[in-house]
Amino acid sequence: MKFPSIFRTAQPMRFDIKARHYDPVKEEIEQRTSRIKRQLEADGLLPTDKEIEEAYKRDRESSIRGAFTQGGPIRNKPASIFSSTGMLRMIILLVLVGTITGYLYFGSEMLYILLYIGLGIAALVFFFRLKSKSK
Template sequence: MKLPSIFRTATPTRFDIKPRYYDKVKEDIDHRTANVKRELEAKGILHPDEYGNVNLGQRYGSSLRGAFSQGQIRQSSTGGFSSAGLVRLIIFVILILGTFGYIYYGNAALYLILYLAGGVALLVLFYRLKDRIKK
């Protein structure tokens, strides 16, 4: 049984292979169609605008455009803070305030923090239950 933790530990990545199927007939048909379209475009019979400005000759080439951007770490929409990071920050601030409050005011500061945390927990529980009742 895993104990709850503030920090995330790295989990091993799972091996996931996606099989690719090769259909020789379909590949041949696509290649011939691309050649015919290129020839018709070269003769001026067919315009590239009719088929969405797609150059089919480039489809088989190397596409490095955007290859490196797929592996970048995405920032969350909350300005770079993830929800776990925000929770850690709040816990850290509460611990620092509790320590300095205990040094200056004694046990009264710890009781105040305990009451505030209990009140916030009750408010969060109330709003979550309220949303479930509405559904």
């Protein structure tokens, strides 16, 4: 672990060699493709780099413009008690405190009772969600 300091310490020198290889086949392919690309651009069959950049800028600007002012699907959702993060934390805290308190006062049988109650509530929630989706 490094402690903060006002003095700079010397860093070891880094040795980095970039390997260079000459591949005549690759060089010939690159020259040929660049020559064909120039010919197609001169004939007008292929758009130039400038035209591609302008089209990319148009597409990028139009998708972002006004995105924050239009509002998204989040505003239209009905508020649920479980959608609030603070409320969900409160429910988890109450369940944990209740479980620990029940275990201290009633022993391990309380954990089984809470487990069965939790599974029953989960089954009811699943059933009602499944029933509401089928309508």
